[in-house]
Amino acid sequence: MQPTHHDPERDPVLAGALRDAYGPVPEIDFDRLRGTILAQAEMPLARARRDQRARPASRFRAWVPLAAAAGVAGIAFTLAVHPGADRPRHVSEADRQQVEQILDESVPDLSQLVSGQTGGDEMLNAAIGS
Amino acid sequence: MSTAGTSAAVELPFRATPAPAPDDEPALVERVRGGDAAAFETLVNRYMRRAFAVAYRLMGQKEDAEDLVQETFMAVLQRIGTFEAGRPFAPWFFRILVNRGLNARKARSLRTVDEIPESTAAHGPTPEREAERTELRDRLRTAMAALPARQRVIVELFELEGFGGPEIAEILEISDGTVRWHLHEARKTLKKALAPFERSS
Numbered sequence: 001m002q003p004t005h006h007d008p009e010r011d012p013v014l015a016g017a018l019r020d021a022y023g024p025v026p027e028i029d030f031d032r033l034r035g036t037i038l039a040q041a042e043m044p045l046a047r048a049r050r051d052q053r054a055r056p057a058s059r060f061r062a063w064v065p066l067a068a069a070a071g072v073a074g075i076a077f078t079l080a081v082h083p084g085a086d087r088p089r090h091v092s093e094a095d096r097q098q099v100e101q102i103l104d105e106s107v108p109d110l111s112q113l114v115s116g117q118t119g120g121d122e123m124l125n126a127a128i129g130s
Numbered sequence: 131m132s133t134a135g136t137s138a139a140v141e142l143p144f145r146a147t148p149a150p151a152p153d154d155e156p157a158l159v160e161r162v163r164g165g166d167a168a169a170f171e172t173l174v175n176r177y178m179r180r181a182f183a184v185a186y187r188l189m190g191q192k193e194d195a196e197d198l199v200q201e202t203f204m205a206v207l208q209r210i211g212t213f214e215a216g217r218p219f220a221p222w223f224f225r226i227l228v229n230r231g232l233n234a235r236k237a238r239s240l241r242t243v244d245e246i247p248e249s250t251a252a253h254g255p256t257p258e259r260e261a262e263r264t265e266l267r268d269r270l271r272t273a274m275a276a277l278p279a280r281q282r283v284i285v286e287l288f289e290l291e292g293f294g295g296p297e298i299a300e301i302l303e304i305s306d307g308t309v310r311w312h313l314h315e316a317r318k319t320l321k322k323a324l325a326p327f328e329r330s331s
Binding site: 007008010011014015017018019020021022025026028030033034036037038040041042044045046047048049050051052 | 162163165167171174175178179182183192203204207208210263267270274285288290309310313320324
């Protein structure tokens with residue numbers, strides 16, 4: 001940090017007297033100190049690396065229940081909006097007329113049955129298509 | 131202030147103000163967070179010597195200072211997850227070191243005044259002068275030891291290790307004004323202790 005205008009003024013005389021009283025910082029074997037620090041740091045650093053590797057998987061794990069819930073919600077939504085999706089939903093006018101025509105031709109009118117103009121057996125045979 | 135017997139010490143060059151933190155420091159810290167040993171080694175190389183100097187001022191013995199530096203780097207690894215990205219690393223690092231140093235000093239009831247190595251003895255030209263300087267040093271150490279812990283550490287960081295006022299404020303988590311006030315009070319006390327040695331040049 002560079003000195004700023006907020007820095008108190010230096011007192012070189014006092015600083016000198018203090019240095020004289022306390023002496024210089026002794027030289028030590030910094031290579032040895034560095035080696036000791038790095039050796040001690042191996043385990044914590046290894047743990048940090050393991051945690052780092054585990055982090056994406058754990059993030060993914062957190063999404064699994066959400067994804068499952070979203071899937072269930074999606075299926076429920078689809079069923080709610082399109083109930084009976086396996087049934088035909090659109091019958092054209094031409095198809096409807098064709099179906100009615102076939103029915104008219106094959107199934108005797110109920111009034112004919114009631115009036116006795118058509119027998120029950122005929123009606124049943126017509127219904128089963130024989 | 132004018133003190134007799136300190137002329138040799140006054141000639142000592144002022145310790146250069148700490149260089150500003152390199153731009154790569156946030157990236158280095160981030161890599162250390164991920165367990166990158168090379169990044170950690172870079173930080174160790176960058177801060178080890180300065181950390182030792184501060185630790186030595188705090189502890190007064192090089193073995194204790196070495197222990198403190200080691201403990202500080204281990205504490206950095208333990209707490210790196212809590213380090214606020216984007217903040218400067220140096221004040222955070224030295225805050226850990228100074229706090230641990232102060233706690234250790236308190237716990238061990240260290241009296242630095244008794245632990246100054248003999249190698250610091252000055253080479254006075256005459257026995258009288260030498261005796262006077264020895265007395266001056268003793269008085270100064272005694273006065274320093276009697277300072278409140280916070281004032282003492284401020285003097286050590288500012289006068290002996292060349293830290294700036296704002297940097298000390300950040301390390302100790304106090305305001306610039308409080309640092310200036312403590313420094314002022316400490317200087318007053320120390321000058322009082324040295325008053326008998328004052329000469330009118």
